[in-house]
Structure formats: structure tokens, C-alpha cells
Amino acid sequence: MSDTVTLYTYFRSSCSARLRIALHLKEIPFHPIFVNLLRDEQSSESHRAINPSGTVPALVVQQGSKAPVTITQSLAALEYLDEAFPDKGPSLLPSDPETRALVRTLAQIIGCDIQPVTNLRILKRVAPLGADRAVWSKDLIEDGLRAYEAIVSRSAGKFSVGDQITLADICLIPAAWGAERVGVDLNGFPVTNGIVQRLEEEQSVRLGHWRTQPDTPEEFRVKQE
Numbered sequence: 001m002s003d004t005v006t007l008y009t010y011f012r013s014s015c016s017a018r019l020r021i022a023l024h025l026k027e028i029p030f031h032p033i034f035v036n037l038l039r040d041e042q043s044s045e046s047h048r049a050i051n052p053s054g055t056v057p058a059l060v061v062q063q064g065s066k067a068p069v070t071i072t073q074s075l076a077a078l079e080y081l082d083e084a085f086p087d088k089g090p091s092l093l094p095s096d097p098e099t100r101a102l103v104r105t106l107a108q109i110i111g112c113d114i115q116p117v118t119n120l121r122i123l124k125r126v127a128p129l130g131a132d133r134a135v136w137s138k139d140l141i142e143d144g145l146r147a148y149e150a151i152v153s154r155s156a157g158k159f160s161v162g163d164q165i166t167l168a169d170i171c172l173i174p175a176a177w178g179a180e181r182v183g184v185d186l187n188g189f190p191v192t193n194g195i196v197q198r199l200e201e202e203q204s205v206r207l208g209h210w211r212t213q214p215d216t217p218e219e220f221r222v223k224q225e
Helices: 014-025 045-050 074-084 097-118 120-129 133-155 167-181 190-200 203-208
Strands: 004-009 031-034 058-062 069-071
Touching: 004 014, 014 074, 014 167, 014 203, 058 074, 069 074, 074 097, 074 167, 097 120, 097 133, 097 167, 120 133, 133 167, 133 190, 167 190, 190 203
Parallel strands: 004 031
Antiparallel strands: 004 058, 058 069
16 A cells, blocks of 8 residues: 555645645655635634644645554644655754754744744734734744844854755745745845745745645746746
8 A cells, every 4th residue: 555645735824835845855745635724614623623723734644554644733744754754855854963953943933933923813813902913923023033043144054054955944934935925024134035045946845835836826826837
């Protein structure tokens, strides 16, 4: 029995984009199932049976005759792909513990400090309190990027940690797309912005981009070359 990988995704979800990019980077074929967050499909009974958090992504993997594995947090899913498919593509984490900790630190600046407080679920809750959603997001993203910039100024090569794409980069690039959407000027973070520009040239990033997905609305979609 062959491996089957299913990804519950939404075109503009940054957490979903992390998984799309990683799957393309590792050349792991996957079947996408589209969950429209604006139609609240993530809250349906059928989706919550897969992901009790009522969010995306959800990664479902069946390897051979093993029972399917469902992972509903993107960082855990990224590390799972590294461990479950060790022969597929580059590793997302370095081999030594010190550099692994550095990569995880950068990834968690995005995954813990930026994304959770600027996602759609939180923005819906702060709007009735009088907060401007764009200003809220811009301020919090800039706070996180300042921390990211301070660290990568010491660790960057071509990418965030040296010259190989890591877990940190896979978290960074969707966050950069979200930052630009709310008016963050990435030129204010020159090392980070250089990394982002180099990541944009990678085929896996282009394939995982929010503007190239089958569920991307026509007005936002760009065609792959």
C-alpha cells in the first residue's frame, strides 16, 4: 500500500502555506482539501471531527498499512514530515542541538508571537472592541519581525540559518506575505527582507504561494511559469 498524504488547507492561511511549501520542498505528493474560512467551513461538524480546534491546516498521513496519523498544528506537522519521511528532500532541522534550537526559536517567533494574535479568529474578536484590525496586525507583526531581525542578523546566510532552507524559513515566508498585506514595510528589516526575496525565487515557495492555489479566487490568482 502506498503512502497517502492529505492536507486540509485554505489559500490565504499562513499555517497552511507552511505545509504546502514543505510538502513541495520534500517532493511529497499530497491531496488538498479546501476549507473556506470566510464561509466558516472550519467550524462545521465534519471539519471539527478532523480538527477539533476548528482551524486549518490538518495533515492526515497514511503510510502503508499503518493507521492514519492526523496532525492539527503546523509546527508539529512540519517536524513530523521530517521524521516520517527522512529520505524525502532536505531536512528542515539541522543535525546539531544548538542550531536546531536556533531554528526552532526563529520558527516560534513567527508561530507563537506573530501568527496567533493576528489570525482571522482573533481579528474577529478585537474588531467589536474598537480595534482597527490592520493597525493591530501591523503593530504586532512589526514587533515580531524586530525580534526575528535581531537574531537572523547573526545567523543568516542565504536563508535564516545558513544556506539551507529550514523550518524557520518555511514559517517566515507566509508571515512576510501577511505582513505586506497589512502595510508592513519589509525594507525596515533588511536582513529578513533579503531572506524573503531569496525564498520567493524557490520553486517550492512559488508552488505553495497563496496566489497559486486551486482555491485562490480568480482576481488574486497568478499563473505558474
